[in-house]
Amino acid sequence: MTKHPVSIADTLKQAWQDLRADHPHMRIRDAAATLGVSEAELLATDCGNRVTRLREHWPALLGAVGTLAPVMALTRNAFAVHEKTGFYEDICPCGDVILITGHHIELCLSIGVWHSSFAVIEETHLGPRHSLQFFDTTGEAVHKIYLTEHADAGLYRRLVDIFRADDQSPYLAPPTDGTKQALGAIASSQDLPEHWQRLLLAHTPEAVLAGRIATPALREIMRQLAELLLPIQVLVGNPGAMQLHDGPIQNLKITGPWFNVLDQGFNLHLNEMAVAGADIVQLTYKQRDLTGLLVRDQNQQTILTIVGQFDEADGESALWRDLLLALPVIGPV
Template identity: 75%
Template sequence: MTKQPLSIADTLKQAWQDLRADHPHMRIRDAAATLGVSEAELLATDCGNRVIRLRAHWPALLSAVGTLGPVMALTRNAFAVQESTGLYEDIRPCGDAILIAGHHIALCLLIGIWHSGFAVTEDTHLGPRHSLQFFDTGGEAVHKIYLTEHADAGLYRRLVDIFRADDQSPNPVLPAHGPNPPLGDLKQCAELPESWRRLLPADTSEAAVTGRIGMPALRAFMQQLAALMLPIQVLVGNPGALQLHDGPIQNLKITGPWFNILDQRFNLHLNEMAVAGADIVQLRYRQHALTGLLVRGQNRQTIASVFGGYDDTIGENGFWRDLLLASALAGGS
């Protein structure tokens, strides 16, 4: 009997299995880079097994996530990962985006560039871990939602059944061409909350760079913020999602190249090796001046943004501003 040639998906799946045999702790993002494919393409090879392709009904699906109880929201770019545990509540459309303002979770999800989504089951030393994972047209992960031990597993299974796509073939279904489609200007959305409207100009020409600090000074500054329990706003994003933390930070830890904030409901992982420095920027919001930090990569891309607490009447926290400017004087580059 003639042996049938392996399909592209089968070949890729076998290559991934071989890679995991040699590197059992390698993350799928790194495995995809090693194999020269996107994360979505690699994940799709297990469709019909531990991976279920979802229908692209993103607003309805995200609204259903609000019924699950506490989940962990994860948004990352190449050099920073932000994780927040809380509830998906107050879910509303805003132009090309979906805004979520739940307990301990604040998201601006740019679903206009979302292309594919999967329900994923992974084996861990604590047992199966369930998640919903979303990808753009290039197969890059834009947002992931992980069930916590307090989430409703039964409702999760029902959600997956409802949004299960008809096509569960292991073949990747990325478009054959082009980058993500252009999106409208979020600031033109009348329903955009003030918290997002205030932070969105931070990476544009509206922000004036007034100073710069290196990674050692940034690390020391974050340690000061943690010691003082000073409320701050930390924003990490990619073309398909923005995730905001608003509150103090506490537990800082360096692990290899990673600078980590490891709090109960908020984690940040920042790859120090990729950080060229942090620009101190100033901009105007209504009648107030704002001062913040844009953490930059080697190509001047923004990895993360950090701003101080804000009050609608008095503006930004003056202690935050003074502390940041003092840090710049002490450790600027």
């Protein structure tokens, strides 16, 4: 006999409660993996309580985020988390892509693979934390937006009321076998601004491998960049979102397996246990040389991308290129 969807959701919710009782600090992403479901399925079990399912009006919803004042944008993949605090100001739809720029915020969102979204209230030791969370067809989180202490909580509640979906059942259908596009798969789109096209070229066959560096050399180049306060671009992405930091980095910290950048307005967390190496790639863009660093996992998938600052008149930073090419390589892949 087939179980009723609500009964399935109730069973899953109870399993999650039992798991949290044994592991009170376990993150929902890890809990979902432990229970063999997607994060979106697990989150939906709390609909009607501290979770509100939202309508799938992505451009309008993202546009309304601009009224909330500073928020924290979070985009991650399996091994890196990219957090930026700033404003969602200019929302520019380009087909299945939405480009967002604002003070300290730069996003390229592939909404064609988005499937569901929720407003979420989480209890923390600092009190309730409010967020908007977006998931793809596989139930994986592609992008999250957290209110900061300076954000307008009243406007947030009004936004949730406006975009509240009619269906608030705790059941979410199991994920589909969504096609996972590679980071930079939209690089050929002529609709993207030049700086996005230039950045994503590092993920195309036009990029020539110049060598691979090991994790110690990756730490060293990050240390040098922080010491020099050299402006760089740091990109973390997944099939549904790419998030960019443009500027220097400064405060570095190692915590267990995590290499962290802990700057005001920008945090980066990289799981070094997953890093197989970092590829130095070179290419030409409009008759100018470009050099990039692609941090890879064991399956040769890109975890994060770092490139130097680029000036339309002078090209990329010569200091960035010199630092990168001076690193000890462990040979081509």
